Amino acid sequence: MPSETLVMIPPLLCDARVFEAQIRDLSLDHAVMFAPTTRGERMEEVASQILTWAPSKFALAGMGMGGMVAMEILRRAADRVTRIALISTSAQPDTPEIAAAREPHIIAARAGRMPDVLQHEINSTWMAPTSDKVELVRLLHDMGRDMGPAIYVKQARALQRRKDQQATLRKIKQPTIVVCGRHDGQFPLKRHEFMAELIPYAQLEVIEGAGYLPTLESPDAVSDALRRWMKAPLILRAP
Numbered sequence: 001m002p003s004e005t006l007v008m009i010p011p012l013l014c015d016a017r018v019f020e021a022q023i024r025d026l027s028l029d030h031a032v033m034f035a036p037t038t039r040g041e042r043m044e045e046v047a048s049q050i051l052t053w054a055p056s057k058f059a060l061a062g063m064g065m066g067g068m069v070a071m072e073i074l075r076r077a078a079d080r081v082t083r084i085a086l087i088s089t090s091a092q093p094d095t096p097e098i099a100a101a102r103e104p105h106i107i108a109a110r111a112g113r114m115p116d117v118l119q120h121e122i123n124s125t126w127m128a129p130t131s132d133k134v135e136l137v138r139l140l141h142d143m144g145r146d147m148g149p150a151i152y153v154k155q156a157r158a159l160q161r162r163k164d165q166q167a168t169l170r171k172i173k174q175p176t177i178v179v180c181g182r183h184d185g186q187f188p189l190k191r192h193e194f195m196a197e198l199i200p201y202a203q204l205e206v207i208e209g210a211g212y213l214p215t216l217e218s219p220d221a222v223s224d225a226l227r228r229w230m231k232a233p234l235i236l237r238a239p
Helices: 016-026 043-053 065-080 096-101 103-110 114-121 133-161 166-170 189-198 219-231
Strands: 006-009 032-034 058-063 081-087 176-181 203-207
Touching (some): 006 016, 016 032, 016 219, 043 065, 058 065, 065 133, 081 219, 103 114, 103 133, 166 189
Parallel strands (some): 006 058, 176 203
């Protein structure tokens, strides 16, 4: 049986560089497809676009905003997803306060103040103490500048408007891995533990030397976890 294509969806303001190590590693054995989140101002629109690109059946891995898109893909096309990995993400929607707090940054982006936006969105305190924060922040700024203000506005709007996906998690029947950096300051470990508890037979992988960017902070550990997940049998135990 041929191996499944792995579709990887990135976080806010990130391109394929956020998965560089994992693409390099996993592409030795699997077809790997990078799916951007740059089209549409709703998660539904982004998910629909990715579904037009993706093969008829595929494994799915999403990080941050990409994990939220992955849950929307699963909600609407579960029969096409063979397995799912949720990395440094959340199934819960923006609170009204968080949604409102995005508005000044959307205005700033439209006004040409993208450096201010990046300063807000990139928080080195969310990373592990042992991470090379200077290099990581540089890379994140590079990706954010390349994305630009128009894409930021679309992505911020999609985050504001996203649905609660906890019911989606409860219905998952595919092999699932939930990956979290031990020091994640954006989506803490307790939130990932809660997500894993909602999903039948989900495997929680805590990456010790990482914060909210485990694919960059501890790339080998994440690659190893994803490789184990890709090898897991497709048929889960009976309840």
